[in-house]
Amino acid sequence: MSAQPGQLPPFVNYGVMPLLNLVVAFLISGIVVWFIGESPAEALRTLLEGAVGTGEGIGFTLFYATNFIFTGLSVAVAIHCGLFNIGSEGQAYIGGLGAALVALTLGDVMPWYVTAPFAVVGAALFGALWALLPAYLQATRGSHIVITTIMFNFIAAALMVYLLVNVLRVPTAMAPETRIFAEGGQLPKLGWLLALFGLKIGAAPFNVSFLIALAMCVVVWALIWRTRIGYEIRTTGINPTAATYAGINYTRMVVIAMLLSGGLAGMMALNPVMGASARLQVEFVGGAGFVGIAVALMGRNHPVGIVLAAILFGVLYQGGNELSFWIPTISRDMIVVIQGLVILFAGALEYMFRPALARLFSRTPRSGEPAVAKA
Amino acid sequence: MTLTDFLLLxxxxxxxxxxxxIPLIFTALAGLFSERSGIFDIGLEGKMLASAFAAACVAFVSGSPWLGLGAGILTSMLISLLHGFASITNRGxxxxxxxxxxxxASGLTAVLGQAWFGQGGRTPQLANEARFxxxxxxxxxxxxxxxxxxxIYRFIISGQNSLTYLAFLAVPISWWVLYRTRFGLRLRAVGENPAAVDTAGISVTFLxxxxxxxxxxxCGFAGAYLxxxxxxxxxxxxxxxKGYIALAALIFAKWKPVPVLGACLLFGYLDSVAIRLQGKSLPGVGEVPVQIFQALPYILTVVLLxxxxxxxxxxxxxxxxxTKER
Structure with a gap:
């Protein structure tokens, strides 16, 4: 079998291969568009114009990208420890509760720059706590983390609906959502940042969370590649047995990695809850946790790659909205199809072109393939 | 609500x-076959959804529920092949x-449904003859x-459609295939120790x-049922x-066919109770949030795990x- 050919040069592994996978995903999306009787070229033009054609479009694109940076980082940190955290979705949902509680209390009396740090901590803490039990069960009782985190997504959904309908809802209102946060509980928009480039933000909810997300990229990079704990996490991810033999505590590493992962997922809530809608609503996560898996895979679990992949998915989200607006036969669900195809080709089928590429750029085989999280 | 009312409920x-x-039984058995062979199947949900869409479209066009079922099964099997191609052939x-x-599945069913029928992702209402x-x-x-x-005769045995009876038939058949045939033995072996199966000269990939x-x-049956x-x-x-609940039921049943039936019936029953309890208060307890019942299958599964x-x-x-040794 032609399994695992020699190591590819970095520019192929990090550049050519993801790009190739992406192109195939887009080609198939184009076929779907053509199949329902619209022009793929026209659709692509509308999508790109909607996403990056105007200042407002770019604002929306970066707003969506912010969500995906957080969830992508969340998935990546877990993968570095050899864990597959499919529960970012639920952790982000519960993180929203943490952010909202801070915004509803502190936000009434303090300006935003005082509230924000507490909200970051609140969101991260709630998200991390939601990841704690699956982590602990994986580490000590061997319960498969993929399965427990899936279960926790659903438990989170049930819990949040209960809280929003029965506890947090404004008694006179019908909608299951909290009241609008006071000024101090909202994160300001980043109009000035876009204005630097001569762009107008318009109605886009592009806000301070984006900067927090970028800061987290730096933190994650430093933590994973520049600290002792990061080294231990990576060692555990590559070979848990060897790590244990070297004196690294497996339980401790799993719990730490999952707390970090859950915390990052929880912070994602800042963006939609405090940055855009200024209230906690049901299902505000909207699949961003799952998109995080694709973002982490495409970004090769590195913060720089994650930012780029997140922006790509941001373009898809915003462009897809515009697409369904201008070409009504293509419903908004087309974005979901494209996302699915990107996840398929960039994620599950990422090695499809590997043998061919390896033949093209053959180099002597080297041991130490980058670790891929066990499913 | 009095105690008698509650018991009646x-x-x-x-x-x-x-x-x-019923859809849980079909889907959990589907997961059973896949997972016992060593292939995790999170895509049960998508397969169910896609086959539901295909079944409804074909049943609408042809007017025959059996053709609809066939289309559902075919769609679901094609998706399985894709999953196999990604996870077996490409080792993704x-x-x-x-x-x-x-x-x-979630996106395509909505996009195609909207493009073909223009009813916001719905397919047209089926005539009675086009349904089971x-x-x-x-x-x-x-x-x-x-x-x-x-x-029991009036409300449980009678008044069900063909697919329901097939679901109850599928459980012993699955048990028989997995535990009493050569294929079943090999399938279970390949999920435990593929290298041993390979050594015996049996293709892991084909199995x-x-x-x-x-x-x-x-899974095609589950979708058509919906x-x-x-x-x-x-x-x-x-x-x-429902695909995820079926997955939970499969785990709750510890990957065994007959307990799968029990787990699915339990989870289905919890769902049914939750629907009827909505907005009612229990004797001595007061109003119980329905979300507890919705979350219960997942909580039970975590406790089990x-x-x-x-x-x-x-x-x-x-x-x-x-990966075959080289």
Missing amino acids: LRDSIPGGVRLA NQIVSGVAINFM EPWEWPGLEAMDQIPVLGW RYRAVLCAGFL SIAQSAAFIKEMSAG AGFIGVANPPKAGGVAY
Whole structure:
């Protein structure tokens, strides 16, 4: 079998291969568009114009990208420890509760720059706590983390609906959502940042969370590649047995990695809850946790790659909205199809072109393939 | 609500619980075949949704529920092949492949539904002949004379559609295939120790492909049940997490066929009780939030996984692609 050919040069592994996978995903999306009787070229033009054609479009694109940076980082940190955290979705949902509680209390009396740090901590803490039990069960009782985190997504959904309908809802209102946060509980928009480039933000909810997300990229990079704990996490991810033999505590590493992962997922809530809608609503996560898996895979679990992949998915989200607006036969669900195809080709089928590429750029085989999280 | 009312509600939830359990049974058995061969299947949800859509479309066009069922099964099996291609042939991540399948099914059914029928992702209402209709069994009045059996006969045994009876038939058949045939033995072996199976000269790849095809086949029934038996049209996102509940049931049943039936009936029953309890208050307890019942299958599964209700051992080679030694 032609399994695992020699190591590819970095520019192929990090550049050519993801790009190739992406192109195939887009080609198939184009076929779907053509199949329902619209022009793929026209659709692509509308999508790109909607996403990056105007200042407002770019604002929306970066707003969506912010969500995906957080969830992508969340998935990546877990993968570095050899864990597959499919529960970012639920952790982000519960993180929203943490952010909202801070915004509803502190936000009434303090300006935003005082509230924000507490909200970051609140969101991260709630998200991390939601990841704690699956982590602990994986580490000590061997319960498969993929399965427990899936279960926790659903438990989170049930819990949040209960809280929003029965506890947090404004008694006179019908909608299951909290009241609008006071000024101090909202994160300001980043109009000035876009204005630097001569762009107008318009109605886009592009806000301070984006900067927090970028800061987290730096933190994650430093933590994973520049600290002792990061080294231990990576060692555990590559070979848990060897790590244990070297004196690294497996339980401790799993719990730490999952707390970090859950915390990052929880912070994602800042963006939609405090940055855009200024209230906690049901299902505000909207699949961003799952998109995080694709973002982490495409970004090769590195913060720089994650930012780029997140922006790509941001373009898809915003462009897809515009697409369904201008070409009504293509419903908004087309974005979901494209996302699915990107996840398929960039994620599950990422090695499809590997043998061919390896033949093209053959180099002597080297041991130490980058670790891929066990499913 | 008095205690008597509550007990009556518990009883009246049984027939509904059975109906809600049917798609879970098919889907959990589908997962059983796949996971016992070592291929995790998160994409059950997507397969169910896609086959529901295909079944509704074909049943609408052809007017025949059986053709609809066939289309559902075919669609679901094609998706299984895709999952196999990604996770067996290309040794991709099985979870990621499943997530991708769920995204694509959710998106494509809505996009195609909107493009073809223009009803916001719904398919047109099916005529009665294009659906699987309930069978009325003979002698209902005569049986009513018998106290408990009469009730069971009228509300559970009679008045179900063909797919329901097939679901109950699928459980012993699955058991027989997995535990009494050569194929079943090999399938279970390949999920525990693929290298040993390979050494015996049996193709791991071919076995696993057949296992995921079995999963696709069974999932097709679940989807068809949703759109052309339980309801009379496909509705956007109509699988609504049932694929994941079936996955939970599969784990709760510790990857064994007969307990799968029990777990699915239990989860279906919980769902049925939750629907009837909505907005009612329990004697001595007060109003119980329905969300507790919705979350209960997942909570029970986590408790089980934590090792508090016996031990659940997943297939050992589950989720790991097999690489032949070179």
